[in-house]
Amino acid sequence: MTKKGRVFSGARPTGRQHLGNYLGAIRNYVALQADYDCVYCVVDLHALTTMETTRDLKNNTYEMALDWLAAGIDPQESIVFIQSQVRQINELFLIFSMVSPLGKLTDLPTFKEKVRQAPHNVNLGLVGYPVLMAADIALYKADLVPVGIDQAPHIEYTRETVRSFNYRYSTNVLVEPGMKVTEIPKVLGTDGQQKMSKSLNNHIELALTAEETQKVVMTMVTDPQRARRTDPGNPDVCNVFSLHKVFSSPEEVDTINTECRNAGIGCVDCKKLFARNLNAHLAPFREKRSALAEKPDYIWDVLHDGAQRAGTIAEQTMQEVRAAVGLPE
Numbered sequence: 001m002t003k004k005g006r007v008f009s010g011a012r013p014t015g016r017q018h019l020g021n022y023l024g025a026i027r028n029y030v031a032l033q034a035d036y037d038c039v040y041c042v043v044d045l046h047a048l049t050t051m052e053t054t055r056d057l058k059n060n061t062y063e064m065a066l067d068w069l070a071a072g073i074d075p076q077e078s079i080v081f082i083q084s085q086v087r088q089i090n091e092l093f094l095i096f097s098m099v100s101p102l103g104k105l106t107d108l109p110t111f112k113e114k115v116r117q118a119p120h121n122v123n124l125g126l127v128g129y130p131v132l133m134a135a136d137i138a139l140y141k142a143d144l145v146p147v148g149i150d151q152a153p154h155i156e157y158t159r160e161t162v163r164s165f166n167y168r169y170s171t172n173v174l175v176e177p178g179m180k181v182t183e184i185p186k187v188l189g190t191d192g193q194q195k196m197s198k199s200l201n202n203h204i205e206l207a208l209t210a211e212e213t214q215k216v217v218m219t220m221v222t223d224p225q226r227a228r229r230t231d232p233g234n235p236d237v238c239n240v241f242s243l244h245k246v247f248s249s250p251e252e253v254d255t256i257n258t259e260c261r262n263a264g265i266g267c268v269d270c271k272k273l274f275a276r277n278l279n280a281h282l283a284p285f286r287e288k289r290s291a292l293a294e295k296p297d298y299i300w301d302v303l304h305d306g307a308q309r310a311g312t313i314a315e316q317t318m319q320e321v322r323a324a325v326g327l328p329e
């Protein structure tokens, strides 16, 4: 079947994935395979921009790739690889640096946030983060990039970089990508307040056992106004209810919506039901994950094979780029 075009997406190697990664990214990665040629990349070079130690880099890469494959990314259909294993990325990054206005990069909200978070570690690579991302997307000539809304300025930056490059070198070899914003851009953590994130330790790991999942779910913060079981609750402000909408049946969602408001159901039972439905949803993933974890060599083979296939596309693009720039063959 002919596909509609090429998708590229990358994620930093953060190790075992959580519910936020799943709903915000992985689920879409899997769905897009039906219509697009997909290239999914573990962006380890991007990770270096903020990392103080690389001790866990390799293991985090492995665990993330394992989750991706267990969730249904098909390495026959799609290319799954590690960014640093395709060396052409470094070359395109450098060439893109020459068409990257520094003022624009330091103005990006994501850069300003990173500076606030770690003022002692503002390095050239960090300023160049969007340039490296633009190089990733352009190297594989992606038509479409699935992202969270917070990444929208980076995609816009990529489009501008591609336009600047094509204009400066009077060419049309590089492709301006489109953006597909995820339907669930922000899954809240177990605190019910902040975005689910490993660094905030408010996450629910996909690879937990059913029992472990239930334990974490029982710690989730619900409607803070509902102090006693007999108080009526407000599902509109409850993160558990938001997740019921994703993992429970429409009938269950309707019942909880009504029964929470009239104190017919308590938070404990509501969370137990959520844990049960979440565990049922994740059961096939966990089974596949356990099977894959038995053969770590297979995961590395998939990543090496992916790097070879990605490398072929990358070298083709770079030959066109070098010719456009006027670099000798």
Ligand code: ADP
Pocket: 010, 011, 012, 014, 020, 021, 022, 023, 024, 025, 147, 148, 184, 185, 186, 187, 188, 195, 196, 197
């Ligand atoms: P990065 O954003 O650097 O790739 P993350 O681990 O933060 O690394 O995120 C990986 C993917 O998962 C991204 O597409 C991100 O938007 C998505 N994601 C992470 N946390 C959440 C969350 N709490 N809600 C929705 N999407 C999330």
